[in-house]
Amino acid sequence: MNKPPLTLYLAAPRGFCAGVDRAIKIVEMAIEKWGAPVYVRHEIVHNKFVVDSLRDLGAVFVEELDECPDDRPVIFSAHGVPKAVPAAAAKREMIYVDATCPLVSKVHIEAQRHADNGLQMIMIGHAGHPETVGTMGQLPDGEVLLVETVEDVATVQVRNPEQLAFVTQTTLSVDDTIDIVAALNARFPKIVGPHKEDICYATTNRQESVKAIAPKCDAILVVGAPNSSNSKRLVEVGARAGCAYSQLVQRATDIDWRAIDGIKTMGITAGASAPEVLINEVIDAFRDKYDVTVELVETAKENVEFKVPRVLREPA
Missing domain, CATH: 3.40.1010.20 (4-hydroxy-3-methylbut-2-enyl diphosphate reductase, catalytic domain)
Incomplete structure (x- = not known):
C-alpha cells in the first residue's frame, strides 16, 4: 500500500538550549563525582524523559530542601531558587550546586x-x-x-x-x-526596563522559527512537557502565526492521528528542555505512516555554551 506524501518542516533552532544542556551536565557530573544518590530540588528541567533518565543514574528529585539529608549533595534546578534556599543549605553545611541558567x-x-x-x-x-x-x-x-x-x-x-x-x-x-x-x-512613564531584553535568546529563536514554518503547515507539533513554559508558548505562537492545529506532545505516543488525518504539511519543533531523541521519535512515527520529505527551516544559528560550576571541574 502506498503511503500518502507528507512534507515535514523541521524548525531550527529547536530543543535543548545552553542552560538546559548545562543543568543536565551538572547532575551527571555530580553523580560521577560524589556517587549516588544526588538530590535535586525540583525537576532539573521540565521534561519527564530527561528527569527519568537522570533518576536512573541516581538522582533523587524532591520539591523542598527539607526532604534532603544533610550528608548528600543537592542541586538547584535550572529555573533558579529564592535566596532563602541556598542560605538554608549553607546553614545545614550541605554541599550544594546551583544549576540556575546563567x-x-x-x-x-x-x-x-x-x-x-x-x-x-x-x-x-x-x-x-x-x-x-x-x-x-x-x-x-x-x-x-x-x-x-x-x-x-x-x-x-x-x-x-x-x-x-x-x-x-x-x-x-x-x-x-x-x-x-x-x-x-x-x-508608569518613569519605569526602568532591562538594559537588554530578559527573554532569553533560545526562547526568542524558537518562537521565530515557529513563525517561519506556521504559514506553510496544516499542523504543528511542539515536542515538550505540559509544565514547560517555553514549550506552551511555542504552541500559542504557532496558532497565532496561522496554523490552525498547533499542539503539544510529550512524545510520539501522544500524537492524535485522527485529528491530523489528511494533512499534506506538518511542522515539528521542540521546547528548550526536550531532547533530540524525542524529536527523532516523532519524525520516525510519521515515516511509518507517510512518505515523508523533511525540509529544515533554520532561522538562526546557536553556538552558546555555559561552563559548569567550578566545584564540578575540580577533582573530588
Whole structure:
C-alpha cells in the first residue's frame, strides 16, 4: 500500500538550549563525582524523559530542601531558587550546586541592583512557575509585584510610581510581553526596563522559527512537557502565526492521528528542555505512516555554551 506524501518542516533552532544542556551536565557530573544518590530540588528541567533518565543514574528529585539529608549533595534546578534556599543549605553545611541558567541569574542580579537603587520591582511572569518564584524570592516580600497580563498592569498597586523597575521571566511569548511592557510604560512613564531584553535568546529563536514554518503547515507539533513554559508558548505562537492545529506532545505516543488525518504539511519543533531523541521519535512515527520529505527551516544559528560550576571541574 502506498503511503500518502507528507512534507515535514523541521524548525531550527529547536530543543535543548545552553542552560538546559548545562543543568543536565551538572547532575551527571555530580553523580560521577560524589556517587549516588544526588538530590535535586525540583525537576532539573521540565521534561519527564530527561528527569527519568537522570533518576536512573541516581538522582533523587524532591520539591523542598527539607526532604534532603544533610550528608548528600543537592542541586538547584535550572529555573533558579529564592535566596532563602541556598542560605538554608549553607546553614545545614550541605554541599550544594546551583544549576540556575546563567540568563536567569542575570535577571536575579538585575532585580537586586534595582532594589539597591531604591526601586520597587514589577515582574512580568506566570504565577507559580519555579522561575517566577525564584526571581521574586531574590528580594523581601512585597518588593516584587507580579503582573501576568495587560489587564494586571491597570490594577497593580505600587509604592511610588516614580521609583519602579521591571524584569521578565525568560521563557515568555515575545509578542505578549511587548504589549505588557507597553502598558507598563504608558501607566508608569518613569519605569526602568532591562538594559537588554530578559527573554532569553533560545526562547526568542524558537518562537521565530515557529513563525517561519506556521504559514506553510496544516499542523504543528511542539515536542515538550505540559509544565514547560517555553514549550506552551511555542504552541500559542504557532496558532497565532496561522496554523490552525498547533499542539503539544510529550512524545510520539501522544500524537492524535485522527485529528491530523489528511494533512499534506506538518511542522515539528521542540521546547528548550526536550531532547533530540524525542524529536527523532516523532519524525520516525510519521515515516511509518507517510512518505515523508523533511525540509529544515533554520532561522538562526546557536553556538552558546555555559561552563559548569567550578566545584564540578575540580577533582573530588
